[in-house]
Amino acid sequence: MEPTSRRRAPGMSAHQRREMIVRTALPLVAEHGTTVTTGQIARAAGIGEATIFRVFADKDELLDACIAEAQRADDVLAEIAAIPLDQPLPDRLAEAATAMEAYLARMGTVIGALHATGRPTRRP
Template sequence: MTETKARRRAPGMSPERRREMILQAALPLVAEYGAAVTTAQIARAAAIGEATIFRVFADKEELLSACVARALDPAHMLAEIAAIPLDQPLADRLREAAEAMRAYLERMGSVIGALHASGARRGRPDAGDGGGGGPVSREESFARTREAVAELFEPDRDTLRRPPEKLAAIFLGMLFVRPAARDGEAETVALDDIIEVFLNGAVA
């Protein structure tokens, strides 16, 4: 009987992989419940015992800090932008990049907003909490995003009126000042309209 159980036992998981698995399970729960989420809920979502959480996180506060760091980390968004095929039309490239950025901002906003609404202690996460080498400043995040978007312009460099880096900064500026939709209303400025005016101008 003991030998059978041993054969069926899952192979050992590294602390890094276990940490990642817990974070993946915790993020949507933190976005929903904020600081009120329990480690028991997270353990059930990750299909592990609650004690397993505390093998890689000292306490719940450290786990919540890691969730904040992960929500702020733009690495996933940047990878999505880098994966956009460069052989498709520029408008399509920009649309995919904008959607990746929108999803990132929504994820970040849902986690930070839920924690704030539930009265969690404010403050920036400690270095390393998110497992990605430390938190990324807002300036660094914007710079890396601008570089990634600039790469999308490179195939059309010879036909551009401005360098890719400058066009990327202008495009991001237009996206980030787009007014948000109010309750019950359609989006005030559609993404396709922004891309159309950006590429073709406002004057016919």
């Protein structure tokens, strides 16, 4: 029997790897709050747990990055900017309100889950 070689994922920069880990971690953080483990995040991302600690000093730094990502408004601003100006004003306002509501819900879910599981609103 020939030995099987493991296939490595394509190389990523540290920045790209951080982004991928945070994108994977966000729904888990929203569901489990501070009780999410780095093992759960690593399995969901399809990486080894040690890979997380190559780009984050510790779990708190990863959670801080998740909070920052949840608060990032780039996507909602782009969504609002893409609303066609030829639509009637009430329709444009409704679309903008829907986009804002989704943004606030995502942010509230992540921060609420962290707060509910013991993470202070502001770390010392």
